[in-house]
Amino acid sequence: MSATVQPLSPALLTALLESERALGRLAEVVQDPTRRRRLWADAARRESCAAARLDGVAVDPAEFLVATIGTDLVPTAGRGAAQSVRALWQGALFTQGVIAAPARHAGNTRAPIPSSGAAADAWRAVAQLEAGSDVRFSFPPDDEDGDATPAADDTPPAWTLGWAEALWRCLQAEVSGRDPGRLAFSADREAEAATLLKRLDQAGDSPALLGGVGMLAELLRPAPDLRIPAWAVPSARLMAALAVARCCRVPNVWLPMSVSLHADRTTAGLAACGREEGWRLWLADTAAETARRERERALSLDRTAEGWQQRVGAKRRNSRTPDLLELLFEEPALTVRRVQKRLGSTFRGAQLLVDELLEVGILREATNRALDRVFIAVDLMP
Numbered sequence: 001m002s003a004t005v006q007p008l009s010p011a012l013l014t015a016l017l018e019s020e021r022a023l024g025r026l027a028e029v030v031q032d033p034t035r036r037r038r039l040w041a042d043a044a045r046r047e048s049c050a051a052a053r054l055d056g057v058a059v060d061p062a063e064f065l066v067a068t069i070g071t072d073l074v075p076t077a078g079r080g081a082a083q084s085v086r087a088l089w090q091g092a093l094f095t096q097g098v099i100a101a102p103a104r105h106a107g108n109t110r111a112p113i114p115s116s117g118a119a120a121d122a123w124r125a126v127a128q129l130e131a132g133s134d135v136r137f138s139f140p141p142d143d144e145d146g147d148a149t150p151a152a153d154d155t156p157p158a159w160t161l162g163w164a165e166a167l168w169r170c171l172q173a174e175v176s177g178r179d180p181g182r183l184a185f186s187a188d189r190e191a192e193a194a195t196l197l198k199r200l201d202q203a204g205d206s207p208a209l210l211g212g213v214g215m216l217a218e219l220l221r222p223a224p225d226l227r228i229p230a231w232a233v234p235s236a237r238l239m240a241a242l243a244v245a246r247c248c249r250v251p252n253v254w255l256p257m258s259v260s261l262h263a264d265r266t267t268a269g270l271a272a273c274g275r276e277e278g279w280r281l282w283l284a285d286t287a288a289e290t291a292r293r294e295r296e297r298a299l300s301l302d303r304t305a306e307g308w309q310q311r312v313g314a315k316r317r318n319s320r321t322p323d324l325l326e327l328l329f330e331e332p333a334l335t336v337r338r339v340q341k342r343l344g345s346t347f348r349g350a351q352l353l354v355d356e357l358l359e360v361g362i363l364r365e366a367t368n369r370a371l372d373r374v375f376i377a378v379d380l381m382p
Helices: 010-029 033-054 061-067 076-095 118-130 161-175 187-204 208-219 230-248 257-263 265-273 276-313 321-330 336-343 347-359
Strands: 363-365 375-377
Touching (some): 010 208, 033 076, 033 230, 033 257, 061 375, 076 161, 161 187, 161 230, 187 208, 208 276, 321 336, 336 347
Antiparallel strands (some): 363 375
């Protein structure tokens, strides 16, 4: 038997209750699949920018959006930073289940790793129940720039060693310059990842948000008080977005914790260096604040959609305009050819659609190029 569990302090108990209320209100708002799809896509972009800033990357939001089309379209001076943010964005999409990790070569596969722990099993069970109720990204995949990652059919279950490695491979595929099909954990990194997952599983066995805060305490502790390997920090931040959903059984919630961590990094550093309860209290308060902010962001995106409809209403000349407006929430950077492919229109029809949104100020050009011009949605800058 483990040692006697210490009772929660009144302050921590109050913070946990407030956080659970905020999470409940957020979960209620994002039950609508369209609203959830918009919010998750937006949150993935904001999370990747904030996580990059925590690592000292000078993020240019416009260049990052251009990089979601292709890093070769970004000016040379900003290409490295944009590529770093794009890598984190790819990792965020992986944790959301939107994309798969880069496919392995046939001779470079590992045997399936079984999951362990009641919390991991419960999370998967809830996720399976939710599967099918949320139609994600109805537009066909785009491979016009050759950057699309091949989808794997055997994505490992969340919170397993195979899943942690797949997340790491998503991040490395963008920045390592190596063949992503040959990327794999070294023996040392595999052991370190297994140790981290075991600690997370133990923390997540605590009930509800207490387990979620315990997992966040393991995943988000900032330098110089890191307790995980430095290589795992980018992955850990993205895993933190799922921690609360795992423990509170709200798989439609994805919390971009790096956004709050960056905004309040000085206080976070002080809390992490103090008593353990102080660190967990800060995390509980921050989870509540993040949930409230995400709920407001979801409603704000609704207002953005309504405003766009009003701006194009009287001038709308094309029946596909609503489809393009909805696509912007998932892909706020696009080219004319990308619009053509996504909507199944002619090139001329796609050009007219883009021109219409440029005319009313919804889009602006982000590149000074004669070819492959990229346009971005002004209201969706991360």
